[in-house]
Amino acid sequence: MSQGEELGAVVEFKAVRFTDAGAREETVHVPSEVPLTVEANGVEVATLLCTPTEIPSLVLGFLFSAGVVRGPEELREWSVDPTRWKVECTVARTPDVELLGKRVYTSGCGKGVMFATVAELAGRRPLDSPLRVPAARIDDLARALQGASPHYRRTRGIHTGAVSLEGELPERWFDDVGRHNAVDKAIGDALFRGVDLSRCLLLSSGRTSSEVLHKARRAGIPVVLSRSVPTHQSVLRARDMGITLLGRAKGAGFLAYAHPERIVPNGAPAGR
Amino acid sequence: MSQGEELGAVVEFKAVRFTDAGAREETVHVPSEVPLTVEANGVEVATLLCTPTEIPSLVLGFLFSAGVVRGPEELREWSVDPTRWKVECTVARTPDVELLGKRVYTSGCGKGVMFATVAELAGRRPLDSPLRVPAARIDDLARALQGASPHYRRTRGIHTGAVSLEGELPERWFDDVGRHNAVDKAIGDALFRGVDLSRCLLLSSGRTSSEVLHKARRAGIPVVLSRSVPTHQSVLRARDMGITLLGRAKGAGFLAYAHPERIVPNGAPAGR
Incomplete structure (x- = not known):
């Protein structure tokens, strides 16, 4: 995302569609996803992975849901820095850092916990796997x-x-x-079994957001396969990380992003 | 969940199905969801809202993805307390509390940030709304x-x-x-507009997990309507909180949980 450029709700990419007839390039649309850091009275409240539209409503709704403000009148000023995605x-009332620690990782996400350092380290060198x-x-x-x-x-x-060894069921x-959580269970089980x-390929019924991709990268898994779509952030990161990112795979063709x-x-x- | 009882991946409930012909009770199944707190070397790492199956694989996969352990050999012992849902x-290596603070709320969840106190306070008195x-x-x-x-x-x-005032589009x-995030944007916008x-009814395309329900309760919204299903935790909590919980609403009938x-x-x- 270059400075000053407006990122909408949807991003266009070139992808390769694999079908019975072979493979051909086409243009696809994926939902956008950015890490938006919210700071209230100088206290970092959270980093939301979100689609960067309606940011004031998101910030008010989030701060309200989280108990930081009791209504719109308690959210007095805000500024959005779209180059650093920071609000x-x-x-x-200044948020209580103690209470902020009491975050619960939600089932929608499981908990895409990523320590910044780990994510950065894991992403530094692209995966190089001969798997075909x-x-x-x-x-x-x-x-x-x-x-x-x-x-x-x-x-x-x-x-x-699930995890598939070299394409085996x-x-x-x-x-x-x-x-x-479903992905973590599959990776954890594979680790236990050595x-x-x-x-391997990582199989998931759900969307591939950036943190599913980070889990794959950290585990050294070169192919991620989902029934659903990726976010734009995971397309960008997969290209950097050397991960084969497959989506919309329902048994009759699929897209490679x-x-x-x-x-x-x-x-x-x-x-070949 | 009573002590000693095994909670599987799926929970059975009675729900009311509304159709063109009227309303009738039926038995339905919803995915189970519990708050599982993971403590490593006495440090609280996270509370995962998860389905309580394959817990050792989940814990290893989660700790590995989060960078707390580098492999199965670094996870030495674990015990699960199923009455408090604590591992x-x-x-x-003892997790670095500083690094643990660097959590990123993921797009799957948005960030179901709930401060325990707020959630408890909000849930103490059931919602009493005359909305029909x-x-x-x-x-x-x-x-x-x-x-x-x-x-x-x-x-x-x-x-x-989205938010609907008294059933209006x-x-x-x-x-x-x-x-x-989509729910927070809708609530934030409604707050801005007074x-x-x-x-109101809260409308969502996604599943109703317990934290979506908490957002509704905190906002005082008496009806939550989803195209998808609720988790078992949100059924239990909605019954306590006095919230009307509707699911599988796709335009031709729906379920009230x-x-x-x-x-x-x-x-x-x-x-009436």
């Missing part, structure tokens, strides 16, 4: 992901995560109300 | 919610939130990659 505001997976295998994995959870069929409200699938994650070279198109010559 | 574990809404109106709102976002149609990956809809939230008495069934005598 500085003045509120009636045929497009038809991705379709198989996507179909398996769809049918994997009996809990999903009963509730329509649970996420599934996973033996174990992990459900959670939080899509990040699986070589550099030869970053590093499509690890996917062997249908009909491609063998031995 | 105590021993890790190779006809079931046909709920269907109209659900259809409007579905068609409200041009960004959703382009991306298939963005959430929408909202004038403004709010999009965000985070479902909680809308009487005690006469808590306090159905605010919904006037189709075909009910007028003047």
Whole structure:
């Protein structure tokens, strides 16, 4: 995001669509996502990963929900710095740093806890993995992901995560109300079993936001596959990190938003 | 959750289904959600709102993703207390409390920041609102919610939130990659405009987890309406809080998981 440029709710990217017929480039739209740091009376309250529209309403709604202000009259001034994605505001009562520590990681996110240093360290060197997976295998994995959870069929409200070794069907699938928790369960289980994650794909029913991508990068997993879409931030980061980012995978084709070279198109010559 | 009872991935509830033909009770399943506090070497690392299955894998995957451990060998012991939903574990290096403060609220969650005291205070007295809404109106709102976002149609990956005064179609809809952010934007905007939230419904495209419910309770909003499902925790809390909790609302009927008495069934005598 260059200085002064307006980032809307949606960002356009070039992606590669893999189908039965092969692979071709197309233009797609993904939701935008930025880390917005909110500072109230000089106290850092939170960094929200959000779509940077309606920022004053977001800040008021957030500070109200969090108990920092009791109404609009207690939010007195604010300024948004769109180059650093920082909101500085003045509120009636300075937030209690002790209370601010009592944050709860929510099920929507699980808890995309990322220590800045870890995330930076992990991202410094792009992943370099020789893993190659045929497009038809991705379709198989996507179909398996769809049918994997009996809990999903009963509730329509649970996420599934899994780890696939070199495109093989996973033996174990992990459900959670939080899509990040489902991913953490799959990675944790693979760690317990001593699986070589550099030869694995990470499968998730949920959207790939930047922190799912960070989890993959930290685990050294070179391919992330989702039934849903990525955010614009995860497209940008996946391109930097050397991660193959696949989305909209439901068993009949899919999109590659970053590093499509690890996917062997249908009909491609063998031995690629 | 009573002591010693095993909570699985899914919980069964009685709910009321509203259709063209009226209202009838049925049994439904919703995903379970508990607040799991993780303590490593006596340091509280996070409270995860999660489905309490595969807890060791979740804890290892989470601690690994968060940079607290570098592998399974650094997670040495753990014990789970299922009555307090607390995991105590021993890790190779004690987590740095300073670094732990650098949490980023993720887009999946927005940031369900809830200060314990606020949540408790808000929940102490059940909401008592005379608001009544006809079931046909709920269907109209659900259809409007579905068609409200041009960004959703382009991306298939963005959430929408809005506030409806007494069942009227909202004038403004709010999009965000985070479902909680979309809700915060809608509440923040209503606060700016001085809308009487005690006469409002909160509309959301995303699941109703416990913290979306807390946002509604804090704002004094008596009806929460989602296209998706609630978690079991939000069903329990909505019943306590006096909030009417509606889910699976897509324009042709819906389910009421808590306090159905605010919904006037189709075909009910007028003047109820």
